[in-house]
Amino acid sequence: MLIRRFFIEGIDFLKQIYLNRFIILELTKRDFKTKYVTNLFGLSWAILEPLAMMSILWFVFTYIRTGRHTEVPFPLFLLAGLIAYDFFNKTLNSATRGISNYGFLINKVNFRAAIIPLVKIFSELILHFIILLIVALILILNGMPVTIYWLQIFYYLFAMTFLLTGITWLTSSVTLFFHDMNYIITIIMRVLFFFTPIFWEAKNIPEQYLVYFRLNPLYYLVNGYRDSLLYGIPFWHHKMDTLYFWLISMTFLLIGVVVFKRLRPFFAEVV
């Protein structure tokens, strides 16, 4: 009975988001513009930042801490994984702060606040597409073959966006009442940076421990980016991981919707 009510309310919530899609589009354009276009070189910094990070890691693991043997050249291996993590990290942070960012609207106009995390996600997606294009160029220049599996990146991107939607509905609403949320996220993401196969490979982990690493949904996404860009492995080769990923994403979405709906009436009183 209760589950059925949750289900109906959840569907209605998502339907309302769909009905607001034009507003989401309009706000996304503006959001992207203020963030990256209004300040001089804004966009270049946003693109340079992950590339600089990649260069540092590449330098460290090629010249200082050597002894890594990956199927493809290590810098490319690193690049493919890092951009997935980087997009997730950046979007999680910006969408979590989204509602307080748009606080000037919350207590002045009655509107669907739930679209704001989505606006932030889509705004970061635009940037991510540009970075993906640059990465594609780097791969081609390094002699990597262009395969049909490159298109699979869209599947993983959709999966990541789906996961982020649920998580950020949860975090963006809770953070209004509980500011420490931002610090907790920063720490979790820093831990995940090392516990996700970004600069190491899953095959180097002993079998009995690997199962714990696979509980991290980023494991699926980072490996998926590599499978698509470097190895040409379709996602249905990882049946269990795929099933697990979608189960956890749905769980986050459910929790996100319920928590957001519960807290929404009080937004104007706290922002």
Place this chain on the structure above:
Amino acid sequence: MSKPAVIEINNVSKRFKLFNNKKDQALEALFPFIHRKHKNFFAIRDFSLEVNEGDILGIIGRNGSGKSTLMKLVAGVIQPTTGTVTVKGNLVPLLELGSGFHREFTGYENIYFYTAVLGYPKKKVLEKTKEIIEFADIGDFIHQPLKNYSSGMKARLAFAVSVNIDPDILILDEVLSVGDSVFKEKSFEKIKEFFDNGKTILFVSHSMDSIKKLCNRAILIDKGKLIMDADPEQVIEKYNALYPGKNIKALITDLD
């Protein structure tokens, strides 16, 4: 002859829970069965009111009497603790200055941003853009970010957008008080035009002259309760009787 009610406020109370910290507030919102420590403050109490189509309703009360809370309830920005608020038609709220405008966007961009948030399609707004800019009459500042605006300019733009997108119901919470006399004159004209077209306006102001001039009905609020609902003249009289301020002459003699 009575016109249909467009706003119905039914036995509304708004309780603000005053928490010592936000963590308690979040926990209580998520788990309503846990009652944590909080103090209750009723900003609106057992409030019932019907506003009919075509009313220009003046709302009078001292600072902290609950006027703005009432406007926020009607605008749907906050939810009543008990009772119901029903609004029929397109409502555009103008709550405080620069309401809903983005500081970093230019005035021009804000026109589209704000109307998009209110749910107006861009095409419809494009047709009105020229009128809006002309009405706001802030010159080249229309292409400057909002953070460079004076409070008068913000009020001009906000008012220009809100009236020109042609809402059925308009809430004006102390927005005209910062405008200069020329703009005030122009705004009054526009409000009268609204009245002629049978639109509804909720007009919050401390300027008794404005209320006398514009409204066909007024209410007096004190401590979140409705004290009086009558002609503007009578309500203002009551207000002055309730809160007899010292007049200027007396003040000057006091200072001497």
